[in-house]
Amino acid sequence: MTGRLTGKSIQSRGTKFTRPLLMVVLVLLLFFSALSAMIWGAVTIGWKNVFAILFDTLPFYQSETATGIAPVYKDILLQIRVPRVLLAAAVGSSLAVSGAVFQGLFRNPMADPYVIGISSGAALGAVFAMLGGFSLAVGGFGAVPLFAFFGGLATILLVYSMARVGRAVPVMTLLLAGIAVSAFLSALVSLLTYFAGEKLHQVIFWLMGGLGGATWLQVRVMLPYAFVGYLAVSIFSRELNAMLLGEETASNLGVDTEKVKKILLAGASLLVAAAVSTSGIIGFIGLVVPHFVRLVAGPDHRFLIPASALLGGSLLIATDMVARVIIAPTELPVGIITALIGAPTFMYLLKKRRKLRYFGGGG
Amino acid sequence: MGLTIDVHGLKVAYESVPVLDGTEFSVDRGDLVALLGANGAGKSTLLRCISRILQPTAGQILLDGQDLKSLKSREAARLMAVVPQETAADFDFTVEDIVMMGRFPYLTRFRKEDLHDREVVRRAMEMTGVTHLAERSIAQLSGGEKQRVVMARALAQQPELLLLDEPTANLDIGYQSMLLELASRLNREEGVTVIAAIHDINLAVHHFNRFILLAGGRVLASGRADEVITAENIRKSYGVPATTFRHPLHGVLQVSVIRGDKTRNAGKIGLRVHVIGGGEEAMPTLELLYQKGCRLSVGPVSAQDSGCRFAHFNSLPVVIVPPFTMMNRENRDEHLRLMREADAIVVPPIPFGEGNLPLFTEVEVALDEGKPLYIIDFAGLPERDYSGGKAVELFRRLLDKGASGVERVDDLIKVIKQGGGEDDD
Numbered sequence: 001m002t003g004r005l006t007g008k009s010i011q012s013r014g015t016k017f018t019r020p021l022l023m024v025v026l027v028l029l030l031f032f033s034a035l036s037a038m039i040w041g042a043v044t045i046g047w048k049n050v051f052a053i054l055f056d057t058l059p060f061y062q063s064e065t066a067t068g069i070a071p072v073y074k075d076i077l078l079q080i081r082v083p084r085v086l087l088a089a090a091v092g093s094s095l096a097v098s099g100a101v102f103q104g105l106f107r108n109p110m111a112d113p114y115v116i117g118i119s120s121g122a123a124l125g126a127v128f129a130m131l132g133g134f135s136l137a138v139g140g141f142g143a144v145p146l147f148a149f150f151g152g153l154a155t156i157l158l159v160y161s162m163a164r165v166g167r168a169v170p171v172m173t174l175l176l177a178g179i180a181v182s183a184f185l186s187a188l189v190s191l192l193t194y195f196a197g198e199k200l201h202q203v204i205f206w207l208m209g210g211l212g213g214a215t216w217l218q219v220r221v222m223l224p225y226a227f228v229g230y231l232a233v234s235i236f237s238r239e240l241n242a243m244l245l246g247e248e249t250a251s252n253l254g255v256d257t258e259k260v261k262k263i264l265l266a267g268a269s270l271l272v273a274a275a276v277s278t279s280g281i282i283g284f285i286g287l288v289v290p291h292f293v294r295l296v297a298g299p300d301h302r303f304l305i306p307a308s309a310l311l312g313g314s315l316l317i318a319t320d321m322v323a324r325v326i327i328a329p330t331e332l333p334v335g336i337i338t339a340l341i342g343a344p345t346f347m348y349l350l351k352k353r354r355k356l357r358y359f360g361g362g363g
Numbered sequence: 364m365g366l367t368i369d370v371h372g373l374k375v376a377y378e379s380v381p382v383l384d385g386t387e388f389s390v391d392r393g394d395l396v397a398l399l400g401a402n403g404a405g406k407s408t409l410l411r412c413i414s415r416i417l418q419p420t421a422g423q424i425l426l427d428g429q430d431l432k433s434l435k436s437r438e439a440a441r442l443m444a445v446v447p448q449e450t451a452a453d454f455d456f457t458v459e460d461i462v463m464m465g466r467f468p469y470l471t472r473f474r475k476e477d478l479h480d481r482e483v484v485r486r487a488m489e490m491t492g493v494t495h496l497a498e499r500s501i502a503q504l505s506g507g508e509k510q511r512v513v514m515a516r517a518l519a520q521q522p523e524l525l526l527l528d529e530p531t532a533n534l535d536i537g538y539q540s541m542l543l544e545l546a547s548r549l550n551r552e553e554g555v556t557v558i559a560a561i562h563d564i565n566l567a568v569h570h571f572n573r574f575i576l577l578a579g580g581r582v583l584a585s586g587r588a589d590e591v592i593t594a595e596n597i598r599k600s601y602g603v604p605a606t607t608f609r610h611p612l613h614g615v616l617q618v619s620v621i622r623g624d625k626t627r628n629a630g631k632i633g634l635r636v637h638v639i640g641g642g643e644e645a646m647p648t649l650e651l652l653y654q655k656g657c658r659l660s661v662g663p664v665s666a667q668d669s670g671c672r673f674a675h676f677n678s679l680p681v682v683i684v685p686p687f688t689m690m691n692r693e694n695r696d697e698h699l700r701l702m703r704e705a706d707a708i709v710v711p712p713i714p715f716g717e718g719n720l721p722l723f724t725e726v727e728v729a730l731d732e733g734k735p736l737y738i739i740d741f742a743g744l745p746e747r748d749y750s751g752g753k754a755v756e757l758f759r760r761l762l763d764k765g766a767s768g769v770e771r772v773d774d775l776i777k778v779i780k781q782g783g784g785e786d787d788d
Contacts, residue, residue, distance in 0.1 A: 235472065246451045251414075251415065251416055253468065254439065298460075299455050
């Protein structure tokens with residue numbers, strides 16, 4: 001555990017060990033969900049073989065077990081499952097972290113990664129690319145993820161410039177502008193979908209989100225964005241804590257609120273745009289995961305952000321695995337599974353704990 | 364410790380309506396300043412300019428001679444702390460987390476809270492009496508506790524300037540004086556300059572030693588309590604007639620808004636009653652008759668008498684006798700005029716002596732002219748007679764001439780109504 005987690009000041013609830021313990025649990029959870037996702041699928045690969053194949057890829061190491069495994073298993077694991085697990089981890093973490101940031105920034109428990117319209121912008125871009133049938137490809141990428149990525153970022157810029165008053169960007173205006181723009185873009189998406197014709201299935205499937213056909217290339221492109229975005233928001237987690245007390249108070253405490261807002265918004269948007277462009281719109285993870293963590297460990301973003309990243313990653317790996325195996329060899333869109341599993345669990349916790357910590361004022 | 368503040372020609376406008384309009388003042392190192400003024404006078408706006416939430420459209424604020432604009436966010440937060448009127452607490456931080464946030468301006472990106480920070484936080488919580496709440500969630504605290512936590516956070520910033528924006532507005536009187544006492548203790552012991560916007564002038568005079576009165580976005584008056592808090596200034600800034608007086612218990616300057624007398628009488632008795640004399644003993648009579656809606660006149664009394672204050676406070680006609688002098692011709696004529704204009708004359712149960720018996724010469728004239736005269740508690744008169752029996756003798760004569768005795772103040776209204784009814788027409 002890192003030193004900051006053992007500081008007494010942030011031992012806000014439970015015993016002194018709640019946070020370090022939770023961190024250990026979350027790391028183990030990530031490990032085991034990744035392992036199971038590598039074991040199960042249309043074909044099962046035993047865990048010993050999984051380890052053997054993985055270790056065999058290390059330089060200067062020859063696994064004796066690995067030499068006896070059929071090459072097709074190696075290909076399934078290394079070319080299909082491992083990139084898919086990594087991509088699920090990156091997308092899940094990005095959604096959970098950006099959800100935490102948006103909820104904190106807007107001081108609103110309803111906020112999720114898509115709250116200010118990135119998803120509608122990305123969806124419009126993606127649907128546009130699908131219907132246009134563009135064959136454009138940059139660096140091995142198809143048109144759909146590219147259009148989705150830039151559609152999402154363009155939406156954020158539009159919303160941001162709409163909400164700006166002089167130098168300042170009031171968060172409430174930002175939220176409202178986001179809702180308005182989002183509604184408009186969603187209408188356009190519906191319009192395009194209506195005329196999608198034979199491409200309807202492709203469009204619907206993309207909108208529901210999924211990680212099918214994950215490649216190493218996607219992993220290599222996604223990871224830097226996820227990393228940069230995560231770094232940007234986690235460096236400013238102390239500022240985000242102060243922002244929870246209201247912008248004026250944060251400013252009185254020495255936070256350069258306008259600068260911090262810009263950085264957090266940019267970082268979180270980058271995370272979401274990257275996630276949406278690789279996997280479509282996967283709901284629920286970004287909304288629910290930060291709440292889970294707050295319920296257990298409180299609102300301190302210095303813990304909330306890394307913990308949400310771990311939990312979000314594990315959750316998407318696990319649900320994606322379920323989506324793959326439940327009606328194998330066909331796949332369900334993973335968004336259906338996240339909602340089916342996440343919503344009842346969340347309702348149970350909500351009922352049990354009576355109130356949402358962090359937004360406890362009303363309850 | 365302690366900062367000087369110079370504010371020059373500050374202008375702020377909301378939607379082109381000026382809120383601060385060339386505000387100009389300075390505050391010395393270690394001053395304890397109450398910022399007074401009506402709603403919308405610009406108190407909060409001024410504080411928010413100093414705390415850099417608002418950008419003035421013109422003018423300049425200097426802290427220790429240094430332009431506020433040249434400071435970085437963290438530098439500014441090390442110099443000053445703000446206690447707002449209310450703090451949102453719809454989240455689940457513990458009290459200690461909140462107070463620790465006061466250390467934010469001292470922490471760099473990669474420096475964590477160390478022993479020194481913890482010590483500062485511990486002391487801040489101790490001073491504000493919230494140590495026992497350290498592990499509690501801020502969302503579960505009462506308004507008073509929350510405000511003390513916010514104060515502790517401000518202390519953890521170790522500021523040289525403390526800005527309070529109506530910090531007591533939502534607190535009960537116990538927490539009010541505790542919070543302001545804390546601010547003045549900081550000022551006394553650590554030399555922290557304090558500026559507090561405050562609504563309750565009478566609370567402010569207890570705790571502060573300098574006063575700045577804002578009106579229309581400008582400084583109307585600045586200085587000691589007796590220089591700033593005058594009837595004239597209150598009328599100009601708050602738009603209500605007021606009277607100032609020294610509190611009878613602690614002698615501190617106090618303000619009271621004068622009660623309007625115009626609409627009060629609608630549907631009530633509306634009898635015109637003159638009450639003789641003043642002093643504490645006359646107050647229940649005056650207050651009762653006033654409450655019942657009588658149009659009162661008072662006198663003769665000396666200028667420092669509570670009856671006189673009552674008359675001024677309620678804008679009633681009053682005969683004032685200069686202190687330590689006998690009534691002059693003018694006073695006597697005025698007194699007789701008020702009695703003649705009244706429907707009835709009332710003698711409250713006040714003490715009598717050589718000093719006030721002479722005024723009954725005119726009372727007797729009025730009685731002879733047929734004015735109803737009511738004497739309250741004649742039976743208890745011997746105990747209040749310091750004239751060696753002259754008062755008892757006088758009052759007996761008045762009763763013989765047709766004055767009525769009334770046993771208690773409360774009976775008065777009934778009796779006057781009957782008596783007054785007979786005399787009218």
